[in-house]
Amino acid sequence: MFLIGIVTEGTVNGVGHDHAIEAEGLVKEFGDTLAVDDVSFAVPRGTVLGLLGPNGAGKTTTVRMMTTLTRPTRGTARVAGYDVLTDPAAVRRSMGLTGQSATVDELLTGRENLWLIGSLYGLDRKTTERVGGELLERFSLTGAADRVVKTYSGGMRRRLDLAVSLVATPPVLFLDEPTTGLDPRSRVELWDVLRDLVEDGTTLLLTTQYLEEADQLADDIVVIDRGTVIAQGTPLELKDASGKASLVVTVSRADDLAAAVERVRGAGLEAHVEEAARRITAPAEGLGDVTRIAAVFDGSGIEIDDLGLQRPSLDDVFLNLTGHRAEEVPDAGEDVGDSTVGDDAHEDQEVRA
C-alpha cells in the first residue's frame, strides 16, 4: 500500500510538471459546428478546477477530448504530463472519468460494477474486493452492494459511479456534472467526499452549471460559453472583476435611519436607502470602507444590526460576462433536472467586516 504523496510524484513522468492537467488550444469541430474553440487552461496538482458554463457550452466535449474519448480537431491536452494525442494509453492509466458521459452497468450489482472496472484496470480480485469494500462503505452503499443497480436511486447511482472511478484511485479525476439531478442533501454529501479526495492529493476537474458548486469546491474557475473561454480566475477574482462591491448597513430602529444616512454620506460615500428594510447600500472599494464606517457609528448611539461588504455572486458574474443567466440557454434541456439549478445560486456572497 502506498501513501498518496509518494505515488503522485512517481506518476508525473519524471519531468518537473506542476500541472496535472493542461489544455492547449483545444478545438473541436463537428461538421460545420464549432463546439469548442481554442480552449486553454492549466490545473496545478492537488487543486480543483471548475469548468463552468451553461448547457451546450462545450464542457462535455472539452472533457471528452481531455480524457481521450474524442480527438481534438486542433490543439492538445496533457494529463499527468502525458499527451492525449501521442500517449493516450498513459493518460487512461492516470485518470478516472465519471458523470454525464460515463456510467455504471444497470444489470450488474454495485459490487459487480466495482469488480468489472477493477478487473479492467488490472487489479487482482483481492485488491478489488478490499478497495471496493472500503469505497462502498465510504459512499454508504454497503447495504445495497449486492443489489442490481437498476434498483438504485439517482443519488446512489452517482455515488457508485464515483466509487467505480476511484477503484484504482487515479491521481487525476474528471467529473462531468457530478451532481446534476441530485437532491440538495446528496449534493452536499458528494461535495464532502470530493473535498476528502482533494485533501488526499487528487487533482479534480469538474464541470458544472451550478455556480454555487464551482464556488464551493473550485480553487480556480474557467467560464466557458459557446465553446470559448470567457473568463478564468479564482472565485474571488471573478467576483471582483465583475463590478464593485457594496457596503451594506442595516440599522435596528427605523428612527435612526435618517441620522445613519447622514453619517454614511458624511464619510464620503454615496448612500442609497431602502426604508422598509432599514438598509443603506453604498458602492465601496473594499474592507477599508467597512472599517471606516464602523468607526463613524462607534459611540454614535445608533444601533446597527448588520454591517458588511457584499460582493457580486457568481451568478452576477456570469450574467455580466455572457449577457444571459447560466440557466437560460438556447439549447437547454439536454439534461434532466436543470431547472432546479437557479435557486441555489442566488445566495448573497457576503464578506463580513
Add this chain to the structure above:
Amino acid sequence: MSHTEHGTLERPEIRHTSLWHQSVTIFRRNLIHIKRMPEMLLDVTIQPVMFVLLFAFVFGGAISVAAPAGYREWLLGGIMGQTIAFAAFIVAVGLTADIDKGIIDRFRSLPINPAAILVGRSMSSITHSFIGIIVMSLTGLVVGWRIRGSVLEALAAYGLLLLWGFAMIWVGILVGSAMRSVEAVNGVMFTTIFPLTFLSNAFAPSERMGTVLRAIAEWNPISALVQAVRELWGNTGPAPADSHLPMHHPVLFTILWTVGITAVVAPLALRTFRNRTMR
C-alpha cells in the same frame, strides 16, 4: 500531509493486462446480463422452436422434399441457418444498448485495448447463438432429425455454423454502431434477416421456385450454408444437376461467402464503430 478520518487512500497499482484478459472480463459481464435477463435468450430458443413446430407440423405437409427421412429432418438445417444468421442481430442489439447507455465511454476511458469491447461482445454473442444451436439440435432430435453422416462431418457442419456466426458478428457491429436505438436495430434486422432467410432454401426447396427466384435463392449465401450442413449431416442428397453453382459446392461456397462478407463488412464496421464512439 494532513488527512481527514478517511485520510489515506490506497492507490493500488494499475497493471497492464492482455487483450485476452480484458475481453474475458467484458465477456463475463455480458454473461451476467444474460443471467439477469434470461428472456434475452428467447430469440434463440422459443422463437426457432416455434418455427420448427410451425413448419414441421403446419406447413410441412404441403412441402415435399427429396430427403431420406422427409421434411422435418430436412428442415433442421434451414432453422440452424436462420438461427446463426441472427447472431448479427444479437451483436447489434448488445452493442447499441451499450453505446446508448454510455458504458462504451466508460470502457474507453480505461487503460484497455478498445478492441476488447468488440471481442468480448463477439464472444458472448457467439455463446448466445450457440445456446440456440444446441437447443435446436435437441428440438430436432425430438421431432425426428438425425445425424446420418460421420462424426467428423457432423462436427464440420457445426464448425461451418460457427464460422458463419463470426462473419455475422461484423454485420452486427456495423448495424449496432450505425443505429441510434435498440428499436431501430430491431426494425432493420427483422426486415432484412427474415426476407433473406425466406428467399433461400432454408424452409422450402429452391428447385421448385421460378427461374429468377431460384437463381436468387441459390446464390443467397444462407443457402450455401444450409445446403452444406444438410449434406454433412446426411439430411439431403446432392443438389439436382440443374442447380446453380453454389449448390454443387456448398462447403466451399460457405467458406468463400464468410471470407467475402468479413473482408467487405469488417473494415466498414470498424470505421463506423470508431466514428460513432469517438465523437
